[in-house]
Amino acid sequence: IGALRWHFLLQSLEDLQKNLCQLGSCLLVAQGEYEAVLRDQVQRWEITRVTLDAETEPFYKEMEANIRRLGAELGFEVLSLLGHSLYDTNRILDLNGGSPPLTYKRFLHILSLLGDPEVPVRNLTAEDFQRCRIPDSGLAESYRVPLPGDLKIPPQNPSPWRGGETEGLQRLEQHLTDQGWVANFTKPRTIPNSLLPSTTGLSPYFSMGCLSVRTFFYRLSNIYAQAKHHSLPPVSLQGQLLWREFFYTVASATPNFTKMAGNPICLQIGWYEDAERLHKWKTAQTGFPWIDAIMTQLRQEGWIHHLARHAVACFLTRGDLWISWEEGMKVFEELLLDADYSINAGNWMWLSASAFFHQYTRIFCPVRFGRRTDPEGQYIRKYLPMLKNFPSKYIYEPWTASEEEQKQAGCIIGRDYPFPMVNHKEASDHNLQLMKQVREEQHR
Numbered sequence: 545i546g547a548l549r550w551h552f553l554l555q556s557l558e559d560l561q562k563n564l565c566q567l568g569s570c571l572l573v574a575q576g577e578y579e580a581v582l583r584d585q586v587q588r589w590e591i592t593r594v595t596l597d598a599e600t601e602p603f604y605k606e607m608e609a610n611i612r613r614l615g616a617e618l619g620f621e622v623l624s625l626l627g628h629s630l631y632d633t634n635r636i637l638d639l640n641g642g643s644p645p646l647t648y649k650r651f652l653h654i655l656s657l658l659g660d661p662e663v664p665v666r667n668l669t670a671e672d673f674q675r676c677r678i679p680d681s682g683l684a685e686s687y688r689v690p691l692p693g694d695l696k697i698p699p700q701n702p703s704p705w706r707g708g709e710t711e712g713l714q715r716l717e718q719h720l721t722d723q724g725w726v727a728n729f730t731k732p733r734t735i736p737n738s739l740l741p742s743t744t745g746l747s748p749y750f751s752m753g754c755l756s757v758r759t760f761f762y763r764l765s766n767i768y769a770q771a772k773h774h775s776l777p778p779v780s781l782q783g784q785l786l787w788r789e790f791f792y793t794v795a796s797a798t799p800n801f802t803k804m805a806g807n808p809i810c811l812q813i814g815w816y817e818d819a820e821r822l823h824k825w826k827t828a829q830t831g832f833p834w835i836d837a838i839m840t841q842l843r844q845e846g847w848i849h850h851l852a853r854h855a856v857a858c859f860l861t862r863g864d865l866w867i868s869w870e871e872g873m874k875v876f877e878e879l880l881l882d883a884d885y886s887i888n889a890g891n892w893m894w895l896s897a898s899a900f901f902h903q904y905t906r907i908f909c910p911v912r913f914g915r916r917t918d919p920e921g922q923y924i925r926k927y928l929p930m931l932k933n934f935p936s937k938y939i940y941e942p943w944t945a946s947e948e949e950q951k952q953a954g955c956i957i958g959r960d961y962p963f964p965m966v967n968h969k970e971a972s973d974h975n976l977q978l979m980k981q982v983r984e985e986q987h988r
């Protein structure tokens with residue numbers, strides 16, 4: 545977990561603390577290894593009930609089992625509630641015969657049998673909060689929200705994204721006021737290189753638990769009910785939430801979901817191991833401005849558009865570098881504000897054509913892809929300022945400008961910005977052959 549996500553988490557906790565204060569309650573943050581913390585706090589506060597979010601991720605499943613064991617030992621009740629996903633993924637799997645394979649189409653069919661997701665868990669009332677015991681201010685100080693310095697992360701936060709429920713709700717309201725936009729939302733038509741997000745930008749808030757996916761789901765249903773026409777899954781906004789649910793469902797029943805080895809749904813591929821090339825990709829030095837601008841936005845801000853994720857993921861894996869999707873997933877896990885066990889791995893398998901998606905002959909061009917929606921290259925000029933004076937015709941391939949033109953732009957390729965690290969045409973043709981071979985062999 546990188547510094548940006550830490551900042552986002554601390555801001556979210558600050559916001560929660562402020563909102564609870566307004567209800568006459570407070571937030572106590574206890575730090576440490578969870579089992580030791582629970583042993584200590586349960587005694588100190590005479591705790592009789594521990595509640596937690598039911599999760600599908602292996603780490604949290606194990607944590608829940610351990611907390612239940614501790615509850616039996618120390619005498620507290622454990623209440624595990626479904627809040628992070630729309631549905632209980634076990635119910636979906638039961639209707640699928642107990643396990644994957646599961647296609648999105650079949651998944652939607654199963655959801656139609658289940659009906660709408662359960663409404664959110666009962667909202668707490670002011671009365672619930674009044675029953676809370678609030679420690680005196682001296683004691684509360686030792687349970688305060690940590691500061692960046694306490695966690696040894698840099699105090700400055702360069703990201704424009706602010707964590708917290710207040711911010712998440714504001715963003716939600718802003719988008720939902722434009723009901724036409726909501727009803728007509730078509731994911732593939734949104735723009736990856738707009739200077740402000742062209743999609744909702746709610747993922748960091750869902751991921752950190754600042755905003756409920758069910759709130760979003762029901763607000764969308766209300767808008768759809770009033771609209772004459774609205775888009776449908778997989779491209780609609782509700783369809784996006786269902787993709788999230790789809791990956792949770794498949795991940796919850798797939799061993800080694802975040803790995804290639806031992807993962808029954810993942811194509812086994814002999815990816816190259818090349819630390820130097822991986823480093824160039826990670827640190828925005830591929831020499832392809834479209835790819836490097838995206839990786840810069842990711843590093844500086846912690847969020848990039850879905851199609852931008854497509855571009856860099858395809859480039860790293862089956863498109864140009866033939867490096868394992870697991871490596872890319874780890875970089876995303878460190879840098880994304882919305883980093884998520886199931887969604888991240890699921891999409892990386894998708895983009896590398898290792899699972900879910902099999903039209904592997906479609907490879908994105910790192911020059912033409914971005915140019916389609918931003919021919920002037922404003923996005924590149926923002927994130928790669930050393931290229932900002934190049935005329936638009938060179939902005940996606942500055943190495944094709946003459947020496948004189950490079951001088952005029954104040955940027956010499958090979959000195960101020962790298963040459964492309966691969967010849968895209970040659971690399972992608974070669975990789976396409978490799979992918980064909982792998983598939984034929986494994987089919988046999």
Ligand code: FAD
Binds near residue numbers: 745857
């Ligand atoms: P919107 O288009 O506004 O969609 C609304 C919500 O639907 C999102 O907030 C998100 O919760 C969900 N959603 C949208 N697209 C997807 C999708 N393809 N799969 C699952 N859920 C989706 N998303 C994450 O939340 N965490 C990740 O770690 C993550 N890693 C990704 C890695 C790769 C290689 C790719 C290609 C995509 C990844 N995504 C991830 C999915 C997607 O790119 C983001 O959810 C989306 O871009 C977030 O922006 P938004 O909130 O504006 O999305």
